Amino acid sequence: MKRGNGCGHCPGSHTGELPCLASATEKARSWLLVEHPGPWPERVEQLARPAPVAEAVRAARNAGVRPQLIRRAGRRRATPPIQVYAAFSRGADVWIEGRELADPADLAALDLTALAAGRSPGLGERLTEPVFLVCAHGRRNACCARTGAPLARSLTARYGHRVWETTHVGGDRFAANLVCLPHGLCYGDLGEPEAMAAADAYLRGEVVLSRLRGRAGTSELAQAAEHFVRAHTGRLGLDDVTAVDVRPRLGTSGYKADVTVLGHRYRVVVEDVQQSAPCGPECDENLKTYVVRELTLLNEAALV
Template sequence: MTRGKGCGHCPGSHTGELPCLASATTKARSWLLIEHPGPWPERVEDIAGPAPVVRALRAAQRAGVRPQLIRRTGRRRPTPPMQVYAVFSQGDRVWAEGRKLADPGELADLDLDALAAGRSPGLGAPVVDPVLLVCTHGKRNACCARTGAPLARALSSRFGPLVWETTHVGGDRFAANLVCLPHGFYYGDLGEAEATAAVHAYLRGEVVLDRLRGRAGTPEPAQAAEHFVRAHTGRLGVDAVTVESLTGTSRYEAVVTVQESRYRVVFEAVQHSAPCGPDCGENLETYIVRDLTLLNAAALV
């Protein structure tokens, strides 16, 4: 058993499908999103200004918070006021808060160490609606601009203020990429139809497995184990599946809980050669299931 449809091929550069299973960034459990109309340099911390934004981006990195620049599609308006979000996406402890800042200097008041630990940095009121990020960071990788920008426009026309363009989210080879916050679900190789289906699912509290890369802040093998059990059980709720334990290196064993039932999953990492140039990485790792067993007979509700 492998993942479903192939993910990630840049038109005109990739020669085949790339496996996107379990490829969400593992280093993002907390996020700082700052509205900035651009231009965006290759590395977000190298933006020309304003100075308080540069300081906040670098402070976030030092604290272990993932910084992202965001902007609306279409005509760029200057900031301030700038929209800022703080997001925590680990496990079932997911939340977001946000506020428009009239003065970028207010960024210095945020407690980024608290955000890294999953506590409010003192930004503002809780945000109830999802925050949907589409990577359009052309300075980082041309594929992201070529495929991400049209996708961001299409999603904005359907879902309005939920959608933001953003800087590099990881996995340029899988452009166009979508991140659904606050849970941190990543999707890749998206066209408009696949992205629309993913957003509709997220709005009703579910994921779709087609083009799902995984969940940010989670080890890649744990992402794979969760995916395999979701595929086996059909449980798609964002919080319906929990990886209890994971052991192994290239051959893994995981125990995964789905409501009252527990599954043992044995799977292996395998290598795929990247069919594109160095901008999109070298060899890719994906996973193959060897065994998936129900450990207890509790009925799935």
């Protein structure tokens, strides 16, 4: 699949020219993925049919869980049964569980309050394989359908059942977008080579910094600080970064963060800056990005 060169109304957009670091959604720490082939409304909370799925979406939002509708790329099966996943991506104890439900009404039995707190909602045993979500939500944003749908087909050809199309994941201006669960790693502005590099890295327990938007469920400032320290140290393991503590830098417009990487602590000073939307109002979400001003190793004696 070739990378797109525009959205139809804005030639030259989505070409990898805009930095996408520290742009993953801050609120998604727990996830409920429900198979629904469509049609998808503009916003997932507007879903009306089927009623059990719509009710589960509303209940998840009310409980503080991120609901995502999912479907297979290309040819889609009629449902039920429906595939359902629950995932928790906060901290080091991440997990995902899932199973098929013969009756969508069984969604009502899930304990979404437990899921929001990082506990099983009752879907069964935890899974050992990841799930890859590709945003293909055309009614929300045309760029996502134009770039996401073909990318989902390409990834499905390589990674099979691990791949699903999904509704809006944030960052329309970075279409095509990929989310790797259970860690909640978000990548954007992807063509096929970049997406496969990200998926392959995730399967071997690493991140790829190119096109990495960040980790969902953490603040943008923490995402930025982690990104800069990983770039500085070359530490790409999923669990290499164990702590990020961010606070304002008094007397300045910047922020400072202490980032712990394999026992070594770094001080990072970052500032936010604005960038322009690639497609005009349709992709005009949060347009901040971050730059690093200082990066210092605090416990130099700990180096080996």
